Amino acid sequence: MTPRLTRRRFIKSVIFSGAALSSGAGFYLASAQTRPSGGVERLVSLSINGRTRRVDVMPQETLAHTLRYKLGLTGTKIGCNRGECGSCTVTINDVTHYACSTLTHSVKGKEVVTVEGLRAADGTLHAVQQAFIDELSPQCGFCTPGQIMSAVALLKTNPRPTRDEARQALSGNLCRCGAYDHYLNGVMRASGQLS
Amino acid sequence: MPAFDNMPDMELYQPVQIDDALALAARLAERGWLVGGGQDTYGWIKDRNKRPEALIDLNGIESLRGVRETENGIEIGALTTLTEVATNPIITQRYALLSKAASVVASPQIRNAGTLAGNLAQDVRCWYYRRGLDCYRAGGNLCYADTPEAQNREHAIFNASRCVAVTPSDTAPALVALEAQMVITSTSGQRVVAAEDFFVGPDVNIESTTVLRDGEILTAVRIPAKWANAEFYYEKVADRNVWDFALVSIAGAMRIEGGNIVESSLVCGAVQCTPRRLTSVERAIQGRPRNEATATMVAGMASQGARPLNQNAFKMPLMDNLVTKLLTA
Ligand SMILES: Cc1cc2nc3c(=O)[nH]c(=O)nc-3n(C[C@H](O)[C@H](O)[C@H](O)COP(=O)(O)OP(=O)(O)OC[C@H]3O[C@@H](n4cnc5c(N)ncnc54)[C@H](O)[C@@H]3O)c2cc1C
Ligand code: SF4
Ligand code: FES
Ligand code: FES
Numbered sequence: 001m002t003p004r005l006t007r008r009r010f011i012k013s014v015i016f017s018g019a020a021l022s023s024g025a026g027f028y029l030a031s032a033q034t035r036p037s038g039g040v041e042r043l044v045s046l047s048i049n050g051r052t053r054r055v056d057v058m059p060q061e062t063l064a065h066t067l068r069y070k071l072g073l074t075g076t077k078i079g080c081n082r083g084e085c086g087s088c089t090v091t092i093n094d095v096t097h098y099a100c101s102t103l104t105h106s107v108k109g110k111e112v113v114t115v116e117g118l119r120a121a122d123g124t125l126h127a128v129q130q131a132f133i134d135e136l137s138p139q140c141g142f143c144t145p146g147q148i149m150s151a152v153a154l155l156k157t158n159p160r161p162t163r164d165e166a167r168q169a170l171s172g173n174l175c176r177c178g179a180y181d182h183y184l185n186g187v188m189r190a191s192g193q194l195s
Numbered sequence: 196m197p198a199f200d201n202m203p204d205m206e207l208y209q210p211v212q213i214d215d216a217l218a219l220a221a222r223l224a225e226r227g228w229l230v231g232g233g234q235d236t237y238g239w240i241k242d243r244n245k246r247p248e249a250l251i252d253l254n255g256i257e258s259l260r261g262v263r264e265t266e267n268g269i270e271i272g273a274l275t276t277l278t279e280v281a282t283n284p285i286i287t288q289r290y291a292l293l294s295k296a297a298s299v300v301a302s303p304q305i306r307n308a309g310t311l312a313g314n315l316a317q318d319v320r321c322w323y324y325r326r327g328l329d330c331y332r333a334g335g336n337l338c339y340a341d342t343p344e345a346q347n348r349e350h351a352i353f354n355a356s357r358c359v360a361v362t363p364s365d366t367a368p369a370l371v372a373l374e375a376q377m378v379i380t381s382t383s384g385q386r387v388v389a390a391e392d393f394f395v396g397p398d399v400n401i402e403s404t405t406v407l408r409d410g411e412i413l414t415a416v417r418i419p420a421k422w423a424n425a426e427f428y429y430e431k432v433a434d435r436n437v438w439d440f441a442l443v444s445i446a447g448a449m450r451i452e453g454g455n456i457v458e459s460s461l462v463c464g465a466v467q468c469t470p471r472r473l474t475s476v477e478r479a480i481q482g483r484p485r486n487e488a489t490a491t492m493v494a495g496m497a498s499q500g501a502r503p504l505n506q507n508a509f510k511m512p513l514m515d516n517l518v519t520k521l522l523t524a
Contacts (some may be wrong), residue, residue, distance in 0.1 A: 039208040039249070059207035060250070062237070065200075081200055082238050083305055084438055095278075098304045101237050103230075105207055106254055150303070171437045172302030 040105050047110065048073070049117025057104045064088045064099035067114060075115040075145045079174070086173035089146035090114050096153045096172070115145035118152065128152050131190035132183070139177035146173045151187045160191050202240045206249035213258055213380070213414065219251050221382045221410040227251050229412060231274055231310030234301070235317040244327035253310075259414060262286060268420040270378075273312035273413045278303070280311055280366070290418055292427035292446055296369035302437045312413040315367055315377075315393070316405055319360035319468070320440050321350065331357045331401055341504060348506040349442060352498070353467035356398035359504060361465045365431060367394060368446035368464040371472065373422050378415040379407065387417075394469035404468060422448045422460065426485070428521040431464075432513060441465040443510050445517040449485060456480050456489075461521070463497070463514055473497050476518055490522040 039059060046053050048071060055070055064081070067073040067090070079087035081100045088099040091113045099114075118126035125133070128151045138144040147170060154161055154169035161169065166187040167180075175183065188194040210216040220227060228247035230236055231254070239245040253259060259274035262283045269285055280286060281298035300306055300314060318324075319332065321340055329335030340347045341359045350359040362368075367390075375390040393405055400406075407413060426449040433439040444464035450457050459480060461473040476496050483489045497518045498511035 039206045058204065060202040060205045060240070062202070078200070081241065083234055083301075086302070086304060089304060095307050096304050097308055101234055101305075101308065103207070103233065103250075103252065105209065106252060169303060172304040 044105065044108055046104070046107060046112065048112045049114060050111075055104075059103075059105065061104045062100055063090065063097075063102040063104045063107060063112070066104040067099060067112075073114050073116050077142055077145060079142070084174070085143070086146045086150070087143050089149040089173060091149055091153050094153060094156055096150050098172075113149070113152075115148055118148070126152060128155065128186065128190045132186040135182055135186040135189055135194075137179060137182040137186040139175075139179045139182075143173055143175045143177075147175070147183050151183070151190065154187070155191055160193060161187065163188060199241050199243065202237065203243065203246070205240075205247065207252060208249060209252045209255050211255040211257075213256050213412075216251060216253055216256060216412060217380060217382045217410075219249075220412055223249050223251065224409040227409075229253060229316075231313035232276065232305070232308035233313075234305045234309045235313055238325075239318070242325070242327060244325065253312075253412070265417065268418045268423065271311060271416045271418070273378075273415055274310050277306035277309045277311065277314060277366070281306065289423040290373060292373060292422075292429050292448055293366065293369045293418070295427070295429040296366045296431075296444075296446060299431045299436075300365045305438075311366060311416060314364050315370070315416075316407060316413060317363060319358075319404060320363045321358075321360040322346070324360065331397070332360065334402070343505065345504070346506065347504040348509075349440070349465070350504055350507055351467045352501040352503045352507055352510050353471060354396055354398070354469075355467070355502070356396060356401070358397040358401055358468065360397075360468060362394060362404065362467070362469055363440050363465070364470075365441060365444060365464065368444055368462040368470040369429060370416060370418070371470040372446040372448045372460045372462045373418050374460065376417040376419070377413060378417060379411050380414045381408075381411045385414075390416075391470075391472065396468040422450075425450050428524055430517055430520060432517070443513045443517060445514075445521055446470075447521045451485060454484050455482050456485055457482070461518070463517070466501075466510055466514060473518065475499065480522065485522055487523050490519045493518060493522070 042056050044057050064078050067076045076099050077087035079085035083098050083101040089096050090099045093110050128148050150170045150173050166184050208219050226248040230250050230252045260272045262285050263270045277297045277300050281294045287294045323339035324330055324332050328339055330339050340350050351361050370390045377388045377393045379386050428447045431441045431444040433441050441464050447461040449459040459477045463471045476493050479493045480489050495515055497514045501511050
């Protein structure tokens with residue numbers, strides 16, 4: 001292993017090759033074993049951000065893991081990995097879910113959208129993304145992709161939410177920096193209620 | 196006690212027919228683990244504190260979802276998500292007690308994934324147990340939450356038997372108050388259990404909070420017409436509004452005729468291992484109006500007989516105050 005290899009690339013290569021000599025990669029290795037298991041086929045087609053992706057998925061693998069470490073979609077963050085923070089929020093068939101608490105095998109045949117899938121083909125940002133920039137919503141930015149996904153899902157079903165409805169819709173997204181009101185300003189701007 | 200990011204290698208089955216799920220549950224028995232939304236499941240497995248060898252993901256079984264009208268009330272498929280339970284028009288119109296309870300579970304994302312069955316069958320939230328200590332509930336011979344130094348602010352004030360953990364489910368008190376029936380299916384047939392008997396305390400079974408046995412699947416919850424459109428009151432008190440379990444909750448259904456309560460069904464969550472029916476209060480308020488005077492008359496009755504631990508005596512006035520609020524709302 002070359003010293004230049006980054007941690008992320010190392011993890012990635014471990015998962016693909018299923019073999020690494022470093023003990024530091026122990027738990028990734030343990031879960032990347034290819035021992036035969038019953039039930040589901042490991043090779044699956046997933047619809048992610050409108051594209052079909054073929055991936056080898058372990059039975060017990062979470063969507064956050066697949067997105068970040070197999071598909072390189074690191075916009076979906078892992079904060080707590082226990083359903084307690086919301087930084088991993090993605091939409092599945094337009095409904096918000098914690099990717100850390102979703103089995104990848106359960107999204108077969110469904111439409112998964114991550115923060116990477118929001119901007120238009122020409123690069124124009126989604127209204128929520130642009131409004132969050134205009135309102136300086138993020139502070140450190142770690143929770144931002146999750147906040148964006150919750151706001152996007154809200155506006156799909158409720159294009160002109162009240163501030164309180166927005167607060168409810170974003171209540172499953174923790175912000176360690178406490179930028180909640182700035183995110184709510186962003187939602188109000190994205191829905192055309194703040195100029 | 197390390198915490199891991201990934202779950203260990205397991206088998207995963209995704210049946211789409213209920214019969215296949217039942218056959219798998221029977222064959223795998225204690226090696227298997229049913230998964231609804233998985234929101235109570237994955238933490239256990241990531242922490243390596245429960246080690247099932249196979250997951251049976253029930254989400255592909257369409258027949259287990261949705262709300263149906265029946266001759267005597269409604270039937271909710273066990274795999275219906277909490278978001279659906281909270282927003283379904285039949286439930287919000289007739290059984291608002293249940294939709295309110297479902298709407299305060301955890302967070303929006305957890306309600307989008309979490310199922311009614313999973314919410315009812317979820318395990319207790321005692322942190323000693325959750326961190327993998329070998330306490331009574333885990334098959335050991337001591338309770339870490341019931342020692343002089345223990346952190347037991349959230350634990351039981353009634354009916355402890357070695358274990359002092361409380362029922363964590365927000366929908367359970369509402370379903371006991373509505374006198375719901377649990378439909379439990381296995382390869383050998385079906386049994387229907389009253390909600391009140393579905394939940395069991397540590398005196399009956401210290402390792403499970405319900406009567407569910409290996410191989411059985413909760414397939415539906417029936418709510419009789421009896422309490423449809425009754426007067427309801429639900430309140431959950433927790434340290435924060437999201438991601439937090441009740442310190443005490445109350446679910447009440449009341450029938451009022453000629454200005455007086457003719458019948459009521461009042462249940463507290465998070466005060467013992469099972470939802471606690473407030474039978475003495477129900478008897479005392481019968482035939483009286485739902486008002487301040489009745490509330491004063493039954494003051495202190497709900498918490499009578501409580502045996503608080505070192506840090507949770509506050510749950511007694513909290514229970515009593517919730518009864519007052521229910522009667523004066
Ligand atoms: C951060 C966090 C906060 C939470 N806050 C709350 C809260 O405030 N209030 C609350 O009530 N809960 C709370 N929960 C607990 C719980 O995760 C959710 O309530 C959810 O409803 C569980 O449902 P599920 O379908 O995801 O359960 P699962 O994890 O799928 O299942 C839970 C248990 O039920 C069993 N089971 C599932 N389906 C069936 C079936 N059909 N038949 C028989 N057994 C079955 C499983 O085998 C497992 O033992 C919280 C969880 C987290 C992670
Ligand atoms: S309260 Fe129950 S679950 Fe908690 S440590 Fe005691 S025996 Fe274990
Ligand atoms: S990382 Fe998924 S909720 Fe925190
Ligand atoms: S902006 Fe820092 S966590 Fe939300």
